[in-house]
Amino acid sequence: MSEPVSGRGPRKARGFGIVGAGVISSIHANAIASIPDARLVAVTDVEPQRAKSLAATHECAAEPDLDALLARDDVDVVSVCVPSGLHAKVGIRVAAASKHLVVEKPMDVSIEAADQLISAARAAGVKMTVISQHRFDQGLIELRRLLDDGQLGRLVLGEASTKWYRSQEYYDSAAWRGTWALDGGSLMNQGIHYLDLLLWCMGPVAEVTAQFSTQTHQMEAEDTALAVLRFASGAVGTVGASTAIFPGFAQRLEISGTAGTVVIEDGDIIRRELAADSVGPGLRGSLTARGGAQSAAAAKPAGLDIASHAAQISDLLDAIDAGRAPSVTGEDGRAALAIVLAVYESARHGRTVRLPAAHYPHDNQDGSA
Numbered sequence: 001m002s003e004p005v006s007g008r009g010p011r012k013a014r015g016f017g018i019v020g021a022g023v024i025s026s027i028h029a030n031a032i033a034s035i036p037d038a039r040l041v042a043v044t045d046v047e048p049q050r051a052k053s054l055a056a057t058h059e060c061a062a063e064p065d066l067d068a069l070l071a072r073d074d075v076d077v078v079s080v081c082v083p084s085g086l087h088a089k090v091g092i093r094v095a096a097a098s099k100h101l102v103v104e105k106p107m108d109v110s111i112e113a114a115d116q117l118i119s120a121a122r123a124a125g126v127k128m129t130v131i132s133q134h135r136f137d138q139g140l141i142e143l144r145r146l147l148d149d150g151q152l153g154r155l156v157l158g159e160a161s162t163k164w165y166r167s168q169e170y171y172d173s174a175a176w177r178g179t180w181a182l183d184g185g186s187l188m189n190q191g192i193h194y195l196d197l198l199l200w201c202m203g204p205v206a207e208v209t210a211q212f213s214t215q216t217h218q219m220e221a222e223d224t225a226l227a228v229l230r231f232a233s234g235a236v237g238t239v240g241a242s243t244a245i246f247p248g249f250a251q252r253l254e255i256s257g258t259a260g261t262v263v264i265e266d267g268d269i270i271r272r273e274l275a276a277d278s279v280g281p282g283l284r285g286s287l288t289a290r291g292g293a294q295s296a297a298a299a300k301p302a303g304l305d306i307a308s309h310a311a312q313i314s315d316l317l318d319a320i321d322a323g324r325a326p327s328v329t330g331e332d333g334r335a336a337l338a339i340v341l342a343v344y345e346s347a348r349h350g351r352t353v354r355l356p357a358a359h360y361p362h363d364n365q366d367g368s369a
């Protein structure tokens with residue numbers, strides 16, 4: 001492909017494929033379309049009509065199967081948008097074809113599958129990012145900067161909460177939804193976004209004590225989960241997720257340290273109380289005007305903005321060109337998955353689960369995944 005210039009300087013143009021032409025695929029297609037040096041060239045789905053429909057909207061090819069999509073020389077990167085429990089199985093084929101990977105969250109639904117995918121990407125020497133688009137939301141970028149500057153002091157408490165609403169029709173809309181084998185419940189599917197943000201801010205988790213239940217839906221997996229966490233740093237926290245809360249509320253992250261607290265709702269900082277912001281005794285830190293707003297995604301599965309997906313995909317393209325690890329790696333995806341699975345194990349067996357150090361997120365030494 002030709003080599004146009006992106007907003008961040010010259011970058012090699014890349015052709016994209018999408019495997020899985022369901023709900024999330026149009027977010028990927030629109031995000032790719034918004035990146036100047038990215039172009040969607042082909043899509044595929046086991047339901048050919050879905051691939052044809054997505055291809056018609058985005059003026060690209062509908063390939064009859066994954067092998068045909070992977071055989072194309074003009075596909076450099078593949079977005080894996082199939083049901084969660086198939087991510088590794090499909091992703092391993094993508095890596096084996098030497099294509100870079102954008103893998104939707106969760107990375108898969110078992111640690112074994114996640115490890116196989118990480119190994120496959122490493123062996124093939126391709127880059128992989130696991131979607132956690134909210135790391136690219138404006139409020140999270142600012143919070144990360146404050147944390148890196150040490151402005152919250154030593155972290156004490158971190159809380160992540162997803163109180164969303166999904167109808168029974170949502171779970172009935174595809175056979176894989178709400179199953180343990182291919183999806184998981186409210187924490188694996190919906191809550192993992194803010195769980196990943198919590199881990200990103202607070203660091204590795206050492207212990208998990210949890211409860212879960214399926215209260216208002218007919219499905220195998222949980223529709224409500226709540227866990228108390230002890231972080232390796234000694235700080236504590238909570239993570240909660242439900243799809244049974246009517247009418248659905250903003251996703252919330254609250255990070256508190258010895259020098260301040262930042263509260264995020266749906267990607268924006270709604271409250272910031274920092275010792276460093278005080279201009280005199282008794283004066284409070286700044287408080288932004290926004291608050292309490294309900295995101296589209298709180299009640300609608302497809303109610304997402306494309307900007308943060310586009311930023312994460314763009315970061316992968318930078319990483320490919322620079323030979324560095326993407327900002328969100330396979331290891332990060334695995335770390336969030338490990339905590340979800342620990343929550344499930346704790347809730348099932350009524351005991352605290354200790355995470356082995358091997359489950360902690362760690363730096364990507366070879367930068368390949």
Ligand SMILES: NC(=O)c1ccc[n+]([C@@H]2O[C@H](COP(=O)([O-])OP(=O)(O)OC[C@H]3O[C@@H](n4cnc5c(N)ncnc54)[C@H](O)[C@@H]3O)[C@@H](O)[C@H]2O)c1
Pocket residue numbers: 019020021022023024025044045046047050066081082083084085086090104105106131133174189301304
């Ligand atoms: N990042 C986000 O905010 C976000 C939002 C929604 C969904 N997701 C994730 O995206 C993934 C897909 O979710 P969805 O809601 O789009 O599901 P969906 O059921 O709407 O779409 C999945 C598609 O994959 C196809 N498919 C199944 N097996 C396949 C295979 N082996 N090869 C090719 N195609 C296959 C299905 O026919 C279907 O069209 C899930 O992992 C989900 O967690 C992420």
